[in-house]
Structures are given as C-alpha cells and as structure tokens.
Amino acid sequence: QLLADGRFHSGEELGAVLGVSRSAVWKCLRRLEEEYNVELFRVPGKGYRLAEPLSLLSYELSAAALARLGWQLHFRQTVDSTNAEALRLLRSGAAAPLVVIAESQTSGRGRRGRAWVSPASQNIYYTLTLKVFDGPQGLSGLSLVVGLAVLHALRRAGIQNAGLKWPNDIYADGKKIAGILLELTGDPADVCHVIIGIGINVNMTSSAKDIGQPWTSVRAQIGVMADRSALVNFLSEALHCYMERRMHEGFSSLRVEWEANNIWQGKRCTLSTGTREVKGLVLGVDEVGALRLLVDGKEQRFSGGELSLRLDHDS
Ligand code: ATP
Ligand code: BTN
Numbered sequence: 001q002l003l004a005d006g007r008f009h010s011g012e013e014l015g016a017v018l019g020v021s022r023s024a025v026w027k028c029l030r031r032l033e034e035e036y037n038v039e040l041f042r043v044p045g046k047g048y049r050l051a052e053p054l055s056l057l058s059y060e061l062s063a064a065a066l067a068r069l070g071w072q073l074h075f076r077q078t079v080d081s082t083n084a085e086a087l088r089l090l091r092s093g094a095a096a097p098l099v100v101i102a103e104s105q106t107s108g109r110g111r112r113g114r115a116w117v118s119p120a121s122q123n124i125y126y127t128l129t130l131k132v133f134d135g136p137q138g139l140s141g142l143s144l145v146v147g148l149a150v151l152h153a154l155r156r157a158g159i160q161n162a163g164l165k166w167p168n169d170i171y172a173d174g175k176k177i178a179g180i181l182l183e184l185t186g187d188p189a190d191v192c193h194v195i196i197g198i199g200i201n202v203n204m205t206s207s208a209k210d211i212g213q214p215w216t217s218v219r220a221q222i223g224v225m226a227d228r229s230a231l232v233n234f235l236s237e238a239l240h241c242y243m244e245r246r247m248h249e250g251f252s253s254l255r256v257e258w259e260a261n262n263i264w265q266g267k268r269c270t271l272s273t274g275t276r277e278v279k280g281l282v283l284g285v286d287e288v289g290a291l292r293l294l295v296d297g298k299e300q301r302f303s304g305g306e307l308s309l310r311l312d313h314d315s
Contacts, residue, residue: 164261
C-alpha cells in the first residue's frame with residue numbers, strides 16, 4: 001500500500017512507517033516480486049518504487065457499499081479461487097448473500113475447468129453467492145442477467161463499446177474483457193445456492209501471458225488506469241439492481257435489453273455442443289435465456305452449460 005503511488009520510497013522510510021528494519025523491508029519486497037510478480041525498481045540513494053502505480057482494493061469502501069445492499073463481504077488478499085472460497089464459506093455455515101473479493105487468485109477457473117489468469121492487484125475477482133429457492137427454474141436467465149449487470153458496471157467505468165456473447169462472456173472491441181462462471185451447490189430439488197464468479201480485466205497489461213484468446217482490459221480501452229474499488233462498487237450496485245428486476249419481473253423483461261447488447265445478434269455462428277456442431281443465424285434468446293438459432297430455415301433453441309458459440313468467418 002505504501003508503494004502503490006508508484007513513487008520512490010527509501011528503505012529507511014518504509015521501515016520507519018512499518019516499525020521494522022531495512023533488511024526486513026528488503027525481504028518483504030523480494031516476496032512481493034517473487035510471489036506476487038510485482039515489478040519493482042531499486043535505485044541506490046532513492047529507494048524502491050513500483051514499475052507502475054497500483055489501484056488497490058479498499059476493504060472499507062467495498063464492505064460499506066455491500067452493507068447498504070444487505071450483502072456481507074469476505075475480503076482475501078490471495079485465494080485459490082473466489083468461487084472455491086465461497087463454497088468453503090457456505091460449508092462452514094456462512095449465510096448468503098455473501099460476496100468474496102480477492103486481490104489475486106492462484107487457481108482462478110473458467111468454464112470447463114479452464115484456467116482464468118488472475119494476476120495480483122490488477123483485475124477484479126468477485127463471487128456473489130445467493131440462495132436459490134425454486135430449483136433449476138430459479139436459475140433461468142440468471143447468467144445472462146449477470147452479464148447485463150457487468151456490462152452496466154463497465155459502462156459506468158467509461159467503456160462504451162462492450163457487448164455480450166451468449167451465454168456469459170463480455171467483449172469489448174472484439175476481445176474478451178470479462179467472464180462469468182456460475183456453479184450450483186446443494187440439492188437442486190430443494191434449497192440450493194448459486195455461486196456467481198465474475199472476472200473483469202481492469203488494469204492488466206500485455207505482460208499477462210497464457211491467455212489463449214484475444215483479450216482486453218478497462219485500461220486498454222479507456223487509456224488510463226482504472227479505479228478498481230470504484231468498479232467493484234459499480235458492479236455490486238448493478239448486480240443488486242438487476243437481480244431485483246429479475247426476481248420481480250423475470251428474465252423475460254430483460255430479454256430485449258440482452259438482445260440489444262448481443263454482439264452477434266443477426267450473425268451467422270457455429271454452436272459446439274461437445275458432440276456436434278450446429279450452424280445457424282443468431283435470432284436472440286428466449287424468455288428463459290436459451291439461445292435461438294435459425295437452422296435450415298427453422299428456429300431451434302439451445303441451453304446448457306457445455307455450449308460454446310463461435311462467429312463464422314464469412315459473417
Ligand atoms: P466459450 O466461448 O465457450 O465461452 P471461452 O474460451 O470464452 O469459451 P471458457 O471456455 O470459459 O471461455 O474458458 C476460459 C477462456 O478464457 C480460456 O480460453 C482462457 O484462455 C481465457 N482466459 C483466461 N484468463 C483470461 C483473462 N483474464 N481474460 C480473458 N480471457 C482469459
Ligand atoms: C470464463 O471462462 O469466461 C469465466 C471466467 C470466470 C472467472 C472468475 S474470477 C472470479 C471467480 N473465481 C474463479 O475462479 N472464477 C471466477
């Protein structure tokens with residue numbers, strides 16, 4: 001936190017503020033470099049500075065904003081996955097609605113067990129856990145509504161060119177900027193919980209490796225470093241508002257809004273179901289959030305967790 005401003009701080013000054021020796025400061029900074037991959041410059045006579053300033057999350061600001069919504073915050077510096085942490089919290093008796101936010105994830109995950117690249121202090125790793133009362137139908141359109149909420153939060157952060165890709169990806173400028181992972185726990189026939197994981201690329205730079213597809217970040221889009229705490233609060237408010245609308249009016253009331261933000265509305269796409277590929281024109285979504293495709297002149301509807309949509313090259 002002391003170094004977050006990106007300016008030089010001498011070992012002596014850092015040691016004095018923290019009440020430790022200069023060599024303890026040095027050891028601590030080496031851990032920062034090695035364990036958290038934070039790039040640090042050391043200049044004799046000047047001290048230490050980060051290669052770039054950091055926008056750190058604020059527990060106080062996020063907890064206060066969430067408390068206003070009636071949601072409880074569990075903040076972690078590092079965690080394997082905020083979704084995994086939410087599941088552990090539920091199993092240890094924590095009550096939903098609860099939110100887990102972390103500065104970094106060591107095993108962030110996407111759909112189908114794929115890794116979600118989660119460097120420290122650059123992005124948002126956010127999980128909201130809610131109780132689901134009416135079985136699987138209580139989930140209809142949920143992931144699409146979460147996408148709308150993320151889009152709304154991104155717009156408040158200055159991103160005007162973002163859109164949604166069915167079922168739950170957010171793209172800006174043709175590249176992935178955020179992803180959503182929904183996991184269900186408990187007995188779907190009885191009371192269960194849905195764990196809604198959201199990853200938003202905020203200040204991540206090109207130094208991020210191992211991302212197997214084109215990606216972007218808020219910073220890359222708006223050209224300046226974004227305030228992560230403010231974006232966390234925009235996200236919480238948007239989620240709360242869209243969840244309320246879904247609860248009172250159902251997904252069908254949000255369907256037109258979803259289609260208006262669908263990046264591939266009216267385009268020719270290929271849907272992979274795992275066992276086969278279906279080519280069709282994207283008509284939109286139905287009242288429960290299933291994808292509507294025009295295949296050989298007939299409308300077909302698709303839903304389920306293993307489906308994946310790709311834009312056809314000629315579209
Ligand atoms: P689908 O179209 O089926 O949703 P997808 O490739 O968009 O597929 P997943 O199948 O959920 O999404 O897999 C996660 C993908 O996200 C992986 O391809 C991975 O390379 C990519 N990825 C990992 N970390 C990030 C990140 N921080 N930002 C953007 N993309 C990422
Ligand atoms: C996707 O594949 O598009 C979904 C990515 C979801 C990533 C988020 S980051 C917070 C939460 N914790 C995880 O391990 N995954 C989700």
